[in-house]
Amino acid sequence: MLRKEECITLFSNLQQISPQEEAEAEAYFETEFEKERLEFLSDQLTCNKETAVWAAKILYHSAQLYLIRENTEKNIENLIPGFKGIRDVSSILSADLSLRFLPQVIVALNSIDPEDPLIPLLESILVQFHYSGIGYDLGLKNVNWQEELKDKTYRKLYLERIVEKKDYKLAEIPFINKLITAEFGIHKDAFWRELKTITEDHNENV
Known part of the structure; x- marks a missing residue:
């Protein structure tokens, strides 16, 4: 049910x-x-x-x-x-x-x-x-995102759910932000106009 x-x-x-x-x-x-x-x-x-x-x-x-x-x-x-x-x-x-x-x-x-x-x-x-x-604030401080998202299928599903839930905290982790931006390409604003593009190289944990 x-x-x-x-x-x-x-x-x-x-x-x-x-x-x-x-x-x-x-x-x-x-x-x-x-x-x-x-x-x-x-x-x-x-x-x-x-x-x-x-x-x-x-x-x-x-x-x-x-x-x-x-x-x-x-x-x-x-x-x-x-x-x-x-x-x-x-x-x-x-x-x-x-x-x-x-x-x-x-x-x-x-x-x-x-x-x-x-x-x-x-x-x-x-x-x-x-x-x-995703969408619930968990404070994921110890995740190695490169290792976590190395599987292509899981990475795609993970990124799609971040976008679906509009989880800004996860989407603004530099590593994830780079993946999402690359996925959207020139169509980023059509999918998520408000999402910032993170360029500075700082801690990738959240």
Whole structure:
């Protein structure tokens, strides 16, 4: 429902996710990944089903925790576990099937309680999977952008989402700014008139 209609059903108590539901989710995310893969025209990437299900659980549980917090403090790390797999382009894009919605959950949590300990936990996941956090201010201080964006498909998708979300902070990192400017060429103003062209050679971190 969230992916098709941008809405989610929340329950009045935390629901256990059965192995059968996990298997069904794996099949679903594999299909969704294939649909999106057709758009970015790469036959080198396959869905990392385990990562896709992990990300879906993170999103589902964080949305549930927006409503239900009674007796959840001790269990929060089980509900929002850290990523244990290998972070590569396939896992980043597989996780993004769900994690792209996580910033909206964080904003909702922040509106209720800015001191909520769940917020930094979720933000730390988005720092690791920051493609899903484009448009949300994460303060990405330790990213080596040349290394991060070396894959051509991922680089193209990353730049496109920066432009889509009009993320000025990322777009004005010199390395990224140079890539975006080169991508736009003489048509830059048609895509993003307000974006500055960064020419000075300064720290590329944000």
